[in-house]
Amino acid sequence: MLDDDADELPAATLCHLVDGDDDDQPSGEDGRPAHDETLLIRKKRGVGSGQWVGPGGKVEPGETPRQCVVREVREEVGIDVLDPEKAGVFVYRSDDWDAVVHVFRATEYAGTPEETEEADPAWFPVDDLPLSEMWQTDREWLPVVLDGGTFRGRFVYSDGEPADVDVTFGVDVRDN
Numbered sequence: 001m002l003d004d005d006a007d008e009l010p011a012a013t014l015c016h017l018v019d020g021d022d023d024d025q026p027s028g029e030d031g032r033p034a035h036d037e038t039l040l041i042r043k044k045r046g047v048g049s050g051q052w053v054g055p056g057g058k059v060e061p062g063e064t065p066r067q068c069v070v071r072e073v074r075e076e077v078g079i080d081v082l083d084p085e086k087a088g089v090f091v092y093r094s095d096d097w098d099a100v101v102h103v104f105r106a107t108e109y110a111g112t113p114e115e116t117e118e119a120d121p122a123w124f125p126v127d128d129l130p131l132s133e134m135w136q137t138d139r140e141w142l143p144v145v146l147d148g149g150t151f152r153g154r155f156v157y158s159d160g161e162p163a164d165v166d167v168t169f170g171v172d173v174r175d176n
């Protein structure tokens, strides 16, 4: 499923945080969403800027994807993700950048998401995502990840549009 040279590609991460405190309070009154919402960012710069995406970024030398996703979420929205769990991995190929992207799901965090110079965060109901303002291929796998599933994929983009999409669900993605 992943390309033969996936291990040689630059690595990046995404975090999909799911929260819901089940106390029937409207979203925001206690600083936490009411039921099954996920944190997205309106990205201000970098790959995918202007779109709604999960927080994340490029893995730095000497860093594991899990260490990267914790650092990137802290840098982008000022919270500490406590339980990132690998939920997927995909190869992204485009006209100007190729990468292997490690996707994490998390449910525990400390702090309150805040706007930074990199990102503007907002909570969305998991069944009402802003899909028209997200990467087109997110609609293939994000609902599955938010529901606790796993996937492996290969997404080739040309001129900003998906040109070749291949996804497998229910795979073992445990590693780093």
Ligand SMILES: COc1nc(N)nc2c1ncn2[C@H]1C[C@H](O)[C@@H](COP(=O)(O)OP(=O)(O)OP(=O)(O)O)O1
Residues within 6 Å of the ligand: 012, 013, 014, 045, 046, 047, 048, 053, 054, 055, 056, 057, 058, 059, 072, 092, 099, 101, 135, 137, 138, 155
């Ligand atoms: C289909 O392809 C993609 N889909 C989604 N949902 N996200 C993607 C895709 N390809 C790349 N990404 C994500 C993965 C990373 O979170 C970012 C790329 O990293 P970024 O440019 O944000 O890197 P930083 O280290 O944060 O930024 P600087 O380079 O500005 O330091 O895109």
